[in-house]
Amino acid sequence: MTATDDTTRPAPRERATGSAEAGGAGRSGRARRRGTTRRLRSVPLYLAGVAVFLFSVFPVYWMVITALKPVGEIFTRDQTVFPRTPTLEHFDRVLNGQLIPGVNFWQFLGNSLFVTVAAVAMGAFLSLLAAVAVARFRFRLRTTFIILLMVIQMVPMEAMIISIFINFRQLSDVSGMQLLGNLSGLLIVYTAVSLPITIMMLRGFVAAVPKELEEAAAIDGAGPWTVFWRVLMPLVAPGLVAASIFAFITAWNEFIVALTFLGRSTDNYTLPLTLSYYFGRFGTEWGPIMAASTLLTIPVMLFFLFVQRRMVSGLTMGAVKG
Amino acid sequence: MPQTVEPAAEREAERPVRAPVTEPAPRRRKFPTPYLLIAPALILLAIVLLWPIVQMVWYSLTSFTTRNLLPNQPGPAWNGFAHYQSLLTDPEFWAILRNTVVVCTLMVGITMVLGTLVGLLLHKLPNWFSGIVALGMMLAWATPALSASLVFRWLFLPERGLVNVALDGLPDWLVGDGWLEYNWFLEPLSLFSILITVIVWQSFPFVAVSVLAGLKSIPHELYEAARMDGASAWKAFWNVTFPMLRPLFALLLVLQIIWDLRVFTQLYILANSFQNKDVYLLSYYIYQQGFSASPANYGMGSAIAVVMTVMILAVTAYYLRIMIRQGETR
Numbered sequence: 001m002t003a004t005d006d007t008t009r010p011a012p013r014e015r016a017t018g019s020a021e022a023g024g025a026g027r028s029g030r031a032r033r034r035g036t037t038r039r040l041r042s043v044p045l046y047l048a049g050v051a052v053f054l055f056s057v058f059p060v061y062w063m064v065i066t067a068l069k070p071v072g073e074i075f076t077r078d079q080t081v082f083p084r085t086p087t088l089e090h091f092d093r094v095l096n097g098q099l100i101p102g103v104n105f106w107q108f109l110g111n112s113l114f115v116t117v118a119a120v121a122m123g124a125f126l127s128l129l130a131a132v133a134v135a136r137f138r139f140r141l142r143t144t145f146i147i148l149l150m151v152i153q154m155v156p157m158e159a160m161i162i163s164i165f166i167n168f169r170q171l172s173d174v175s176g177m178q179l180l181g182n183l184s185g186l187l188i189v190y191t192a193v194s195l196p197i198t199i200m201m202l203r204g205f206v207a208a209v210p211k212e213l214e215e216a217a218a219i220d221g222a223g224p225w226t227v228f229w230r231v232l233m234p235l236v237a238p239g240l241v242a243a244s245i246f247a248f249i250t251a252w253n254e255f256i257v258a259l260t261f262l263g264r265s266t267d268n269y270t271l272p273l274t275l276s277y278y279f280g281r282f283g284t285e286w287g288p289i290m291a292a293s294t295l296l297t298i299p300v301m302l303f304f305l306f307v308q309r310r311m312v313s314g315l316t317m318g319a320v321k322g
Numbered sequence: 323m324p325q326t327v328e329p330a331a332e333r334e335a336e337r338p339v340r341a342p343v344t345e346p347a348p349r350r351r352k353f354p355t356p357y358l359l360i361a362p363a364l365i366l367l368a369i370v371l372l373w374p375i376v377q378m379v380w381y382s383l384t385s386f387t388t389r390n391l392l393p394n395q396p397g398p399a400w401n402g403f404a405h406y407q408s409l410l411t412d413p414e415f416w417a418i419l420r421n422t423v424v425v426c427t428l429m430v431g432i433t434m435v436l437g438t439l440v441g442l443l444l445h446k447l448p449n450w451f452s453g454i455v456a457l458g459m460m461l462a463w464a465t466p467a468l469s470a471s472l473v474f475r476w477l478f479l480p481e482r483g484l485v486n487v488a489l490d491g492l493p494d495w496l497v498g499d500g501w502l503e504y505n506w507f508l509e510p511l512s513l514f515s516i517l518i519t520v521i522v523w524q525s526f527p528f529v530a531v532s533v534l535a536g537l538k539s540i541p542h543e544l545y546e547a548a549r550m551d552g553a554s555a556w557k558a559f560w561n562v563t564f565p566m567l568r569p570l571f572a573l574l575l576v577l578q579i580i581w582d583l584r585v586f587t588q589l590y591i592l593a594n595s596f597q598n599k600d601v602y603l604l605s606y607y608i609y610q611q612g613f614s615a616s617p618a619n620y621g622m623g624s625a626i627a628v629v630m631t632v633m634i635l636a637v638t639a640y641y642l643r644i645m646i647r648q649g650e651t652r
């Protein structure tokens with residue numbers, strides 16, 4: 001902040017010189033030469049930009065291209081950057097064959113979709129309730145709750161994996177429900193994991209809805225549920241979509257919990273687990289592996305393009321404002 | 323908490339709407355509603371994520387193995403600090419801890435520096451061009467960890483991987499020979515190099531895009547003023563950009579450390595086995611103790627997990643400080 005005070009002062013001087021330069025544009029020779037120099041000087045910048053672009057895109061490109069190459073072009077030392085005879089055979093094998101004996105791709109896709117969509121829907125509902133509480137009410141445990149969310153968000157699943165596994169085994173025994181070896185346990189964990197970040201993201205959206213709107217609706221005789229659904233929901237919906245997509249991507253990519261919870265129950269495997277299993281058994285089949293990797297990536301890419309901006313602001317939460 | 327919920331529900335039903343209309347102040351006294359609203363989320367979090375943290379500490383002090391999970395078996399026996407003692411005297415653990423810290427530091431350092439440089443670059447480039455570059459970066463960012471790890475394993479595959487083929491194609495006096503058959507995934511140095519590359523590849527876009535957003539928020543006059551005062555680009559960065567974006571950098575640093583400490587999926591695919599303890603990181607070690615070692619040693623795994631959690635919580639404390647300063651907890 002002190003930087004602002006110290007350095008804004010010379011600004012008018014700069015503006016004055018700037019206009020003087022613009023006024024002297026008639027002597028164009030020097031100005032043009034300067035323009036060329038500037039353009040020349042920006043060449044390295046463009047080159048750096050191209051390098052960053054290639055570095056970012058190339059592995060993805062290589063994944064897709066390998067998936068499109070016939071087996072003969074994969075099993076060779078003569079790797080080409082373009083496929084000579086592109087083919088969809090690997091995609092065909094992934095989509096219509098059996099990645100794991102007895103189970104096909106569509107079942108795994110169904111498992112993944114079911115567990116992620118259901119977890120996101122439940123998470124969104126619970127988060128919205130909590131976000132309303134945090135944004136609209138002052139209560140004694142409010143700050144404690146917020147700090148709790150921040151801490152939980154940070155403690156990684158990788159550290160807790162053993163105790164979570166045992167916890168769910170014991171929960172299964174106590175409740176008589178089978179929570180491991182099928183999708184129900186995963187569903188519960190993914191819902192819980194999505195809560196902290198979703199609540200924190202939604203909180204800002206709820207707070208941005210003017211309280212007067214709700215009060216006006218209440219004066220007009222709307223009950224709390226009507227206010228919630230007809231006034232709050234439409235205004236919070238964009239935030240809900242962004243937070244839900246964020247939760248979707250997290251759950252869609254989740255690996256270690258699925259790995260420990262599902263064990264050998266291959267019927268219930270999610271897509272990442274299927275891919276890892278397939279890689280473990282057929283580690284040299286790079287065509288299908290890359291085709292399946294591509295299929296795993298596509299939904300995330302689409303969603304990413306959709307929420308990209310909000311993702312940054314959601315994660316750095318206000319830090320940009322300084 | 324659950325006890326306060328019951329009477330809360332009734333009172334809420336009695337006078338749902340009137341309170342906010344007449345006077346806003348009674349909200350402060352009307353505790354039940356907010357507690358009712360956070361209760362479902364809180365209960366779920368408590369059962370699924372909080373209780374296991376407590377359990378983790380308890381298990382680390384017991385000799386918990388798979389046997390104790392079988393029906394009609396006694397619970398795990400108290401073991402004191404034996405696990406911690408054997409960890410602290412075990413050179414293998416210290417090597418893994420050291421590797422984790424070194425690898426994580428490199429990941430975070432490279433990601434932050436590269437991300438910041440790219441952010442600055444995007445800021446300097448014209449909009450149309452930086453838009454294209456950012457779109458490309460989005461692809462790297464969005465690629466699931468599993469897909470990314472598999473692609474990098476394929477790129478560095480002995481015999482046929484593109485990197486090996488390309489290195490083999492380069493003149494021997496430049497890079498040496500024998501690259502074609504070189505197996506990157508056996509030795510810690512080469513394996514960790516690839517691991518760091520994967521992580522940096524996936525995480526620098528987030529840093530770059532955040533820094534870019536931050537840069538756009540800095541008033542342009544500050545840079546013009548710095549230039550008039552004869553400051554070089556280097557000085558302008560350290561005297562204008564960095565102080566202005568300090569909270570952002572602090573936050574990015576914390577997030578990166580926490581995300582990179584937990585790296586598991588990428589290592590699981592790249593190492594592709596639990597045989598070589600030289601290439602373990604903490605999270606990998608925890609998983610191995612709990613689910614790959616035979617018999618599974620839950621007690622020891624939990625002790626390692628406690629060590630990792632303490633490291634994470636130390637960083638989280640710093641994160642909380644930033645958040646509280648920014649008023650995010652208010």
